[in-house]
Amino acid sequence: YIPKENGQAYMYLKRILYWQRKNNKISVLVVDDSRSARLHIADLLKRRNFTVHIAENGIEALEVLEKHPSIKMVVTDLEMPEMDGIELTNEIRRRFNRDLLAIIGVSGAEYGSNTARFIKNGADDFLRKPFCPEEFYCRITQNIENLANIEQIQKVAFTDYLTELPNRRAFFQQAEGCITRYRSKQAEFCLVMMDIDFFKKVNDTYGHNAGDHVLKMLALYLRKHFGTGLIARLGGEEFAVLIEGQSKQQLCAKLNDFRKEISEKTITYEKDAINFTISIGVVFNSTELLAKQMSLADEALYFAKENGRNQIKV
Ligand code: GH3
Ligand code: MG
Numbered sequence: 001y002i003p004k005e006n007g008q009a010y011m012y013l014k015r016i017l018y019w020q021r022k023n024n025k026i027s028v029l030v031v032d033d034s035r036s037a038r039l040h041i042a043d044l045l046k047r048r049n050f051t052v053h054i055a056e057n058g059i060e061a062l063e064v065l066e067k068h069p070s071i072k073m074v075v076t077d078l079e080m081p082e083m084d085g086i087e088l089t090n091e092i093r094r095r096f097n098r099d100l101l102a103i104i105g106v107s108g109a110e111y112g113s114n115t116a117r118f119i120k121n122g123a124d125d126f127l128r129k130p131f132c133p134e135e136f137y138c139r140i141t142q143n144i145e146n147l148a149n150i151e152q153i154q155k156v157a158f159t160d161y162l163t164e165l166p167n168r169r170a171f172f173q174q175a176e177g178c179i180t181r182y183r184s185k186q187a188e189f190c191l192v193m194m195d196i197d198f199f200k201k202v203n204d205t206y207g208h209n210a211g212d213h214v215l216k217m218l219a220l221y222l223r224k225h226f227g228t229g230l231i232a233r234l235g236g237e238e239f240a241v242l243i244e245g246q247s248k249q250q251l252c253a254k255l256n257d258f259r260k261e262i263s264e265k266t267i268t269y270e271k272d273a274i275n276f277t278i279s280i281g282v283v284f285n286s287t288e289l290l291a292k293q294m295s296l297a298d299e300a301l302y303f304a305k306e307n308g309r310n311q312i313k314v
């Protein structure tokens with residue numbers, strides 16, 4: 001327990017404790033041809049609970065990175081045999097963007113121009129040898145925080161705030177890759193557009209909060225039912241699903257089970273018991289571009305609505 005009144009000390013200790021807990025999961029790769037430098041840096045990192053991997057040169061570093069996708073940061077020396085720190089930085093950046101991995105260059109030689117070379121080749125930061133532990137920790141912490149910030153921003157950008165499902169942006173980013181995977185496996189698949197029937201009435205009858213609750217519950221059921229597929233809230237009360245299966249028939253049955261299950265469920269919100277149905281438009285194994293597939297599924301959904309709702313149209 002740290003008393004809050006003690007402002008500065010509180011902030012500092014809280015931060016240290018935070019990182020000690022958090023750093024357990026963060027792996028750092030230390031690359032240096034000098035054994036003593038390697039051990040020194042690894043030791044500093046271990047004291048802050050980082051998981052540490054080591055390599056003696058760039059080639060080895062790339063191999064270690066390949067083997068350990070958990071590595072979030074590389075601290076690399078400049079001058080090394082086989083492949084030096086600049087080449088290594090270059091090679092890493094050809095594989096991983098800054099949002100996935102931070103690189104900190106380290107060198108004792110020619111401070112100014114080496115800093116520039118490291119940064120130009122994709123490093124995030126630079127340390128001059130010899131450095132004091134305090135500076136070392138500052139650089140590490142700052143770069144880990146940058147990574148965490150990017151991760152947070154990406155999470156927010158690709159997630160629907162209400163349901164926590166992938167949002168429209170996420171769907172359009174992932175759907176094509178998903179379809180390509182299904183095709184290469186020669187799996188049967190379908191793109192599904194789903195819309196709640198008379199949702200406006202749910203809002204009008206039970207209130208907007210109840211409507212929100214219904215959306216959240218539907219998202220939960222979608223996750224339960226189609227967990228292995230790509231599920232997204234496209235907007236409002238409209239959802240998209242991409243799933244694979246053994247056959248068109250099996251996929252149809254799965255969708256119809258879901259439709260039926262929803263129509264039979266009663267969602268309770270405060271004192272209200274809410275029933276609702278969904279309409280579904282489906283496109284099977286389409287070779288069309290994603291946008292075209294979406295509009296075909298949308299058309300099918302429109303016919304499901306026109307035909308009386310609470311049904312599936314292909
Ligand atoms: P249809 O069967 O033709 O789809 O009728 P509908 O009433 O479901 O369709 P309509 O497009 O007329 O209305 C959709 C409603 O969804 C209107 C809008 O206020 C509501 N809505 C959209 N987003 C949200 C949300 O995030 N929360 C809540 N509670 N309501 C929302
Ligand atoms: Mg060296």
Ligand code: MG
Pocket residue numbers: 195196197198199200237
């Ligand atoms: Mg609707």
Ligand code: MG
Pocket residue numbers: none
């Ligand atoms: Mg509508």
Ligand code: MG
Pocket residue numbers: 195196236237238
């Ligand atoms: Mg709608």
